[in-house]
Structures are given as C-alpha cells and as structure tokens.
Amino acid sequence: MTPIWRGVAVLLTCVCGLGCEPLSEKYRDGDLLFLRDNGADMPVWVRGNQDSDVFLIYLHGGPGGSAVAGFASAPPFLALRDDFGLVFWDQRASGMSQGNPPEDSLTLESFVADTDHVVELVRALYHPKHLVLMGHSWGGLLGTAYLLDATRRDKIAGWIEVDGSHSPARQFPLSRKWMLARVAELRDRGDSDANWNDALDFYEHTTELEPSIADTHYHYCELAGAYWHDERNEPKITSADIFGSPFSFGFAINPSRTAKAIGLTLASTFDLSPLMAEIHTPALLLWGADDGVIPADMADDAYASLGTAESDKRRVVLEHSAHSPMFEAPQAFESEVRDFLDKVRARR
Numbered sequence: 001m002t003p004i005w006r007g008v009a010v011l012l013t014c015v016c017g018l019g020c021e022p023l024s025e026k027y028r029d030g031d032l033l034f035l036r037d038n039g040a041d042m043p044v045w046v047r048g049n050q051d052s053d054v055f056l057i058y059l060h061g062g063p064g065g066s067a068v069a070g071f072a073s074a075p076p077f078l079a080l081r082d083d084f085g086l087v088f089w090d091q092r093a094s095g096m097s098q099g100n101p102p103e104d105s106l107t108l109e110s111f112v113a114d115t116d117h118v119v120e121l122v123r124a125l126y127h128p129k130h131l132v133l134m135g136h137s138w139g140g141l142l143g144t145a146y147l148l149d150a151t152r153r154d155k156i157a158g159w160i161e162v163d164g165s166h167s168p169a170r171q172f173p174l175s176r177k178w179m180l181a182r183v184a185e186l187r188d189r190g191d192s193d194a195n196w197n198d199a200l201d202f203y204e205h206t207t208e209l210e211p212s213i214a215d216t217h218y219h220y221c222e223l224a225g226a227y228w229h230d231e232r233n234e235p236k237i238t239s240a241d242i243f244g245s246p247f248s249f250g251f252a253i254n255p256s257r258t259a260k261a262i263g264l265t266l267a268s269t270f271d272l273s274p275l276m277a278e279i280h281t282p283a284l285l286l287w288g289a290d291d292g293v294i295p296a297d298m299a300d301d302a303y304a305s306l307g308t309a310e311s312d313k314r315r316v317v318l319e320h321s322a323h324s325p326m327f328e329a330p331q332a333f334e335s336e337v338r339d340f341l342d343k344v345r346a347r348r
Contacts, residue, residue, distance in 0.1 A: 057119065064258035178295050184200060
C-alpha cells in the first residue's frame with residue numbers, strides 16, 4: 001500500500017470479523033482505522049454522515065485520555081451523526097492506542113504533527129469541504145497549538161474549545177481559588193472523603209503548579225468534585241469497551257505515562273494566550289459553569305485572546321455542568337455545536 005503521505009501508514013480495519021470475539025454493537029458503525037507513525041498505532045473512528053461536507057475532529061483530554069472510549073458515545077455526538085462526519089482519535093500513548101512510541105516522541109510538537117496526520121487522513125479518504133476541530137481539556141491546548149501554525153490553520157474552517165487548557169499559567173490560579181473555597185466548604189460541613197485540612201494547607205502554600213505536584217492537585221480536584229457537577233454523569237468503561245472492541249488494554253497504563261512525559265503542559269509558566277491573536281478561525285467556546293479544574297473564566301480568556309472577529313466567535317457557559325458539558329448539559333451542548341457547524345457549512 002502506498003503511503004498517503006511520507007512516514008505514515010494507514011491501516012484500514014474492517015468493522016466486521018475482527019479477532020475471535022464479535023464486536024459490541026457500540027463499535028459496529030462507521031470506519032475503524034489505525035494511523036501508524038513513529039512507534040504508535042493510533043485508532044481513528046470515523047462515524048456519522050461520511051457524505052457530509054462538514055467533518056468534526058475531536059481532540060481528547062488528558063494528556064493520555066481517550067476519545068474512542070466514552071466520549072465518542074456522548075449523547076450530543078450520537079445526535080449529530082445523521083448530519084455531520086465525526087472523527088474520534090486516540091492520541092499516541094493515550095487511551096486505546098497501541099505500539100510503544102519512544103519517550104522523545106511524547107512532546108507537544110509530536111502531538112501537533114499527529115493531529116495534522118489525522119487531518120490529512122480525513123481529507124484524503126473522505127474529501128470534506130470543511131473541517132472543524134474540537135478540543136476538550138488538554139485537547140484545547142493541542143488544538144490551539146495546531147492552529148498557531150499558519151499552514152495547518154488554513155486547513156481548518158472552525159474551532160470549538162470545550163473547557164480547554166490553552167494556558168496552564170492562567171488556569172491554575174483560577175482553579176486554586178475555586179479549590180480553596182470548595183475545600184473550606186467541604187471541611188466545614190464535615191465531609192470525610194479526604195483530610196481537607198491537608199488540602200487547604202496544600203493550596204495555601206502552592207501558588208504555582210509544577211509538574212512534580214500536579215498529581216496532588218488533580219487528586220484533590222477529583223475528591224472535591226471539580227470535574228463533575230454530578231458525578232453520576234461520568235461515563236464508565238464497560239465490558240463492551242474491554243472485550244467487545246478492537247482496541248488494546250493500553251488505556252490502563254497510557255494516561256500516567258503520557259502525562260508525566262509531557263509535563264511541560266502542566267507547568268505553571270506555559271501560556272499560549274499571548275499568541276492566540278494570530279488565530280482568526282471562527283470559534284465556539286463552550287464551558288461548564290461549575291468546572292473547578294479549568295474554570296469558566298478561561299472561556300473569557302480564550303475569547304479575549306483569539307484574533308477571531310467578534311462576529312465569528314461565541315462564548316457559552318452551560319449551567320449545571322462542570323468539566324465535561326457534553327455529558328452534563330447534552331441538549332444545550334448539541335444545540336450550540338449544531339448551530340456552529342451549520343454556520344461553517346454555509347460559508348464558501
């Protein structure tokens with residue numbers, strides 16, 4: 001098979017007949033592909049209307065998370081399948097990706113290059129008129145970094161950032177403030193899930209988030225409910241994802257490895273906001289009002305930092321949702337995304 005572009009082989013995997021066990025119904029629609037580059041075999045799941053002139057490429061969180069498991073089946077994306085092409089890709093050493101990519105490939109630059117491989121893959125196989133990127137959490141940083149490259153930016157007709165981490169330097173002080181208030185509240189009402197006095201001491205003495213203490217911060221965020229307005233909304237990995245999918249068990253070990261390797265993105269000094277004036281791509285900024293990890297004030301930062309004309313950018317904060325509004329405010333999320341994609345489609 002002749003590579004579509006230098007250095008990258010694409011393995012098209014038939015949806016039926018994989019392995020000795022049948023696929024779960026969950027994974028039977030669309031095309032399942034593998035993108036191979038520099039030691040990584042990365043699953044790319046293309047769902048929805050493959051004849052659509054608008055394709056949405058989803059950049060998952062983490063680093064080390066998954067688009068294929070959980071997020072690809074969020075209610076808004078299931079509702080959008082009839083009208084748009086949807087692409088869910090698990091990044092190198094992330095989610096259900098396979099292979100053993102070298103440590104020196106786990107850099108922001110490599111992830112941006114991989115994003116471009118996915119973009120070129122979709123363009124080569126499906127020929128959509130318009131491509132839109134959606135970046136959630138860490139995916140917000142990844143998508144922003146991609147759009148800062150002028151040549152790559154020209155391939156993208158729209159940008160959707162969802163509770164995105166485009167500036168760890170600016171987000172941690174906001175998260176710290178949220179956590180100080182939340183931890184004090186939990187302590188005062190006698191919550192026993194953690195030693196909240198220790199947590200308060202941590203935040204009172206931590207003004208910058210260095211990679212060496214990032215795990216402590218995110219652990220406290222999880223215990224304090226910073227990720228979910230209602231933790232019952234969190235998607236769960238089921239037996240269908242383990243035994244009924246064509247993917248690996250990599251999601252059990254990938255997140256920790258990748259997060260540590262790409263620790264630069266966790267450092268308190270990393271900040272793409274000053275560069276975002278170069279980006280003039282039409283943009284939708286969707287945030288959960290109760291996000292304590294990347295608080296909704298970061299939507300204001302993205303709006304102010306983007307060079308996009310005010311008529312082409314929109315900031316929306318969704319009530320009763322936190323870090324993943326696609327699960328906690330699904331109808332409003334779908335409505336906003338659908339409206340944005342329709343506007344992209346209407347452009348020449």
